[in-house]
Amino acid sequence: xxxxxxxxxxxxxxxxxxxxxxxxxxxxxxxxxxxxxxxxxxxxxxxxxxxxxxxxxxxxxxxxxxxxxxxxxxxxxxxxxxxxxxxxxxxxxxxxxxxxxxxxxxxxxxxxxxxxxxxxxxxxxxxxxxxxxxxxxxxxxxxxxxxxxxxxxxxxxxxxxxxxxxxxxxxxxxxxxxxxxxxxxxxxxxxxxxxxxxxxxxxxxxxxxxxxxxxxxxxxxxxxxxxxxxxxxxxx
Amino acid sequence: xxxxxxxxxxxxxxxxxxxxxxxxxxxxxxxxxxxxxxxxxxxxxxxxxxxxxxxxxxxxxxxxxxxxxxxxxxxxxxxxxxxxxxxxxxxxxxxxxxxxxxxxxxxxxxxxxxxxxxxxxxxxxxxxxxxxxxxxxxxxxxxxxxxxxxxxxxxxxxxxxxxxxxxxxxxxxxxxxxxxxxxxxxxxxxxxxxxxxxxxxxxxxxxxxxxxxxxxxxxxxxxxxxxxxxxxxxxxxxxxxxxxxxxxxxxxxxxxxxxxxxxxxxxxxxxxxxxxxxxxxxxxxxxxxxxxxxxxxxxxxxxxxxxxxxxxxxxxxxxxxxxxxxxxxxxxxxxxxxxxxxxxxxxxxxxxxxxxxxxxxxxxxxxxxxxxxxxxxxxxxxxxxxxxxxxxxxxxxxxxxxxxxxxxxxxxxxxxxxxxxxxxxxxxxxxxxxxxxxxxxxxxxxxxxxxxxxxxxxxxxxxxxxx
Numbered sequence: 001x002x003x004x005x006x007x008x009x010x011x012x013x014x015x016x017x018x019x020x021x022x023x024x025x026x027x028x029x030x031x032x033x034x035x036x037x038x039x040x041x042x043x044x045x046x047x048x049x050x051x052x053x054x055x056x057x058x059x060x061x062x063x064x065x066x067x068x069x070x071x072x073x074x075x076x077x078x079x080x081x082x083x084x085x086x087x088x089x090x091x092x093x094x095x096x097x098x099x100x101x102x103x104x105x106x107x108x109x110x111x112x113x114x115x116x117x118x119x120x121x122x123x124x125x126x127x128x129x130x131x132x133x134x135x136x137x138x139x140x141x142x143x144x145x146x147x148x149x150x151x152x153x154x155x156x157x158x159x160x161x162x163x164x165x166x167x168x169x170x171x172x173x174x175x176x177x178x179x180x181x182x183x184x185x186x187x188x189x190x191x192x193x194x195x196x197x198x199x200x201x202x203x204x205x206x207x208x209x210x211x212x213x214x215x216x217x218x219x220x221x222x223x224x225x226x227x228x229x230x231x232x233x234x235x236x
Numbered sequence: 237x238x239x240x241x242x243x244x245x246x247x248x249x250x251x252x253x254x255x256x257x258x259x260x261x262x263x264x265x266x267x268x269x270x271x272x273x274x275x276x277x278x279x280x281x282x283x284x285x286x287x288x289x290x291x292x293x294x295x296x297x298x299x300x301x302x303x304x305x306x307x308x309x310x311x312x313x314x315x316x317x318x319x320x321x322x323x324x325x326x327x328x329x330x331x332x333x334x335x336x337x338x339x340x341x342x343x344x345x346x347x348x349x350x351x352x353x354x355x356x357x358x359x360x361x362x363x364x365x366x367x368x369x370x371x372x373x374x375x376x377x378x379x380x381x382x383x384x385x386x387x388x389x390x391x392x393x394x395x396x397x398x399x400x401x402x403x404x405x406x407x408x409x410x411x412x413x414x415x416x417x418x419x420x421x422x423x424x425x426x427x428x429x430x431x432x433x434x435x436x437x438x439x440x441x442x443x444x445x446x447x448x449x450x451x452x453x454x455x456x457x458x459x460x461x462x463x464x465x466x467x468x469x470x471x472x473x474x475x476x477x478x479x480x481x482x483x484x485x486x487x488x489x490x491x492x493x494x495x496x497x498x499x500x501x502x503x504x505x506x507x508x509x510x511x512x513x514x515x516x517x518x519x520x521x522x523x524x525x526x527x528x529x530x531x532x533x534x535x536x537x538x539x540x541x542x543x544x545x546x547x548x549x550x551x552x553x554x555x556x557x558x559x560x561x562x563x564x565x566x567x568x569x570x571x572x573x574x575x576x577x578x579x580x581x582x583x584x585x586x587x588x589x590x591x592x593x594x595x596x597x598x599x600x601x602x603x604x605x606x607x608x609x610x611x612x613x614x615x616x617x618x619x620x621x622x623x624x625x626x627x628x629x630x631x632x633x634x635x636x637x638x639x640x641x642x643x644x645x646x647x648x649x650x651x652x653x654x655x656x657x658x659x660x661x662x663x664x665x666x667x668x669x670x671x672x673x674x675x676x677x678x679x680x681x682x683x684x685x686x687x688x689x690x691x692x693x694x695x696x697x698x699x700x701x702x703x
Contacts, residue, residue: 076466
């Protein structure tokens, strides 16, 4: 396992939810010993068309993203089978970090055992990164493990991982002049529920739930989702 | 020890096995049972590289299933490259002194079928296996979860495992099931309600009268697919049905030990008032015979439903994913599910290959003729024998189904049993991922009865029409 403190690499957006480990590495390659380069199997079937040739539609086949070191993926990346070969394939292909709103639990653990950094971020933030990558001149992203920050050429500066919800507004003072605040960046890209209102609506929700429990009414999940789905969405 | 707070089944098992907790909150757990299969060779290789030995071979059992051919089981596999992992398992087990239920053994079968069948799976224990469907064993009220190769190596070397304590989710299902609704329909419905990662970071306890009324086979089907909702473990509190199933099994406690075990197992259930991080309640009457239409198990609909339209999806990324799914699956928005033509049928896998599953498929197939190729793969050698004693093999063969030997078969697409590119398979397995059953394969997950009905009509069929 190679450690890194700071990683600067091309970040490839993969805007597909539920990419399972069968897609990361198909089952027929699992009998391969670890000593073999697993990078050749990465997204083997996903990156090929029906004719078996590499498809330009798949981002890692495009010239600019061939040497990507970071993936910016969607919900539930690495779900499904526990095959650690999925992590071997990413690792051997030079991917050192995957950013996604959520991961398969087993894949997440397997990643940490092999020096692949999985970063969980709110989906709204991941969406903002996709947008930023699409509009920026460079797809180069820097991930700094020690300061737990991530930098993108012009705009993004923030604390990744689980602390993100409470520290969205934190920007180191020296960066203020040259870099837009992360929260401003997000607001400029898409409207989000302001924290105060969110807290208020959460309070209302919670008291509503408490009231229902007191009255002995149990909701089905569907009723619950209809009632509170909006707030869940806002929370990401 | 006394506890003031009511505790859950999970918390009781966790605390019994927690050796120590690190400052960062990660706990070292002792592991009671470790099941290995051919894929475990990565872990054995790692052990050798680090010059380590297996700490507790007596708590480890190796079972061949993933690469075993269902057509030529006596050779392991007729393809040499697919035989290698089976041979590696044999060598590694022998070297380490691990009990092996390998090719040719009368106990051999799918690891998650064999564990309970041999009484290796019992309430209150921790059980791990390098396979994500290990949650199956939780149906017996134990903490069972899938792990990766590095963790398998850690368990082999130490019989312990570092784990972050998961959050808890209880899924309550109460009431009577509608006619023709079975365990597979329940779990497919639950995954569509909770979402493919709705239980991520959680262990699930399935509770309520509907679960209590299920057979052990049904409970196993439900726990099996916990990972398809993102949950690494699923469990059901042990009860008389659990005890009755286990009594007399090869590795289950015997005589005085049995009485002591029962006494202990009766203390495991979640206490009234225990708090879960998440609670989901579903009315059993809401659940219809269901199947998946897409490439994630959450993409489930009642058999009476229609293919959704991307136009109804507001989120661009989700819309594009949906368009990709429909293209891959060869389906059109608004298409009636029962109009989907099926090319082949697979009845088997750790989800649905037990005797109850075979009987339910047989009730549909009896006296009819399959229109498309269909294979029946029993979950274990013992189940195969039992089914043959009941005459099910003959019934299936007369109905045009192929009667195969046990193994993971077409669920996993790595042993020679695959669905050819572009073909559509009605399958009783657990994953409808792109290419899961072979490159370009299209999978619809459903119950054994629905799969058998699809074999007879050559299209997606409501099994209730057969009764």
